[in-house]
Amino acid sequence: MVAGLFEALLSAKWFVNIRLMGEVHLLERSGPEYLKGILLSRRSKNKKYSLRAFARDLNIPPSRLSEILSGKRTISRKQSLTFAEQLKLSPKEAAGIFGAEIRDPKLTGDQSYSYAEINEDFLRILVDWYHFALLNLMDTDDFVHDPFWMANRLNLPVSTVKEALGRLIRTRLLILAEGRFRKTKSNVATTDQVSSQALRRAHEQVIQLALKSLREDPPSVRDISSVSMALDVAKLGIAKQEIRRFRRRIARLMEGGKRNEVYNLNIQLVPVTGFSRRGTR
Numbered sequence: 001m002v003a004g005l006f007e008a009l010l011s012a013k014w015f016v017n018i019r020l021m022g023e024v025h026l027l028e029r030s031g032p033e034y035l036k037g038i039l040l041s042r043r044s045k046n047k048k049y050s051l052r053a054f055a056r057d058l059n060i061p062p063s064r065l066s067e068i069l070s071g072k073r074t075i076s077r078k079q080s081l082t083f084a085e086q087l088k089l090s091p092k093e094a095a096g097i098f099g100a101e102i103r104d105p106k107l108t109g110d111q112s113y114s115y116a117e118i119n120e121d122f123l124r125i126l127v128d129w130y131h132f133a134l135l136n137l138m139d140t141d142d143f144v145h146d147p148f149w150m151a152n153r154l155n156l157p158v159s160t161v162k163e164a165l166g167r168l169i170r171t172r173l174l175i176l177a178e179g180r181f182r183k184t185k186s187n188v189a190t191t192d193q194v195s196s197q198a199l200r201r202a203h204e205q206v207i208q209l210a211l212k213s214l215r216e217d218p219p220s221v222r223d224i225s226s227v228s229m230a231l232d233v234a235k236l237g238i239a240k241q242e243i244r245r246f247r248r249r250i251a252r253l254m255e256g257g258k259r260n261e262v263y264n265l266n267i268q269l270v271p272v273t274g275f276s277r278r279g280t281r
Contacts, residue, residue, distance in 0.1 A: 031075045034097045037237030129205045136262045145180045
């Protein structure tokens with residue numbers, strides 16, 4: 001349930017979108033990235049479509065939009081509402097893209113996401129992969145409310161599981177009542193000032209889990225594949241949107257029916273030529 005990777009081409013702001021009932025998305029702040037993808041898409045259909053025209057369609061001054069796309073200005077809650085309305089986004093979509101709770105009578109359709117904000121200190125506590133794995137393990141059909149059973153299922157020391165459960169309870173993501181654990185939030189988002197270092201550590205951990213599975217698990221219970229391509233960097237924003245849609249489709253598919261194991265879906269789209277080495281011999 002961990003996830004979506006968006007590189008900070010336009011903004012240094014990051015957020016985490018966690019859907020505890022299904023998948024967890026570790027995301028960079030995707031608002032500017034999403035807007036850039038829309039702009040590129042419209043330009044591909046109309047070469048005369050300019051940033052000024054896009055700003056007009058978003059009901060925002062061109063200079064302000066330019067600052068948002070370049071990372072010099074963050075997206076305010078009011079602007080999030082405006083963008084969601086102009087782009088005809090549902091409250092759920094707007095919340096996932098702009099990382100803010102969207103509640104506005106002008107927006108119809110899907111109900112608003114309810115987000116609980118956690119500061120960076122809490123993110124540093126929760127960055128270890130097994131916290132999210134524990135939350136997902138609680139959705140399995142045969143879940144047992146016993147730290148020893150959880151430790152065995154996740155191949156972790158019991159002490160690590162107990163400490164993780166304590167953190168989840170302290171951050172109010174989990175409640176322990178009469179010997180039973182209950183999740184409290186369906187969605188969690190960090191504040192706008194989460195550091196890239198914390199998320200980088202989380203990404204490194206899930207990649208290490210994939211390497212461990214590559215070494216220890218048979219191909220019948222995993223899928224690890226890759227493809228190399230020469231591509232147009234200007235289309236990265238569009239590619240990231242497609243990857244996000246794919247993750248959500250897979251989550252909906254796999255979460256339907258019986259739930260008996262916890263998996264990670266990791267997707268990496270990375271350069272191998274290296275921007276810093278362009279033009280060298």
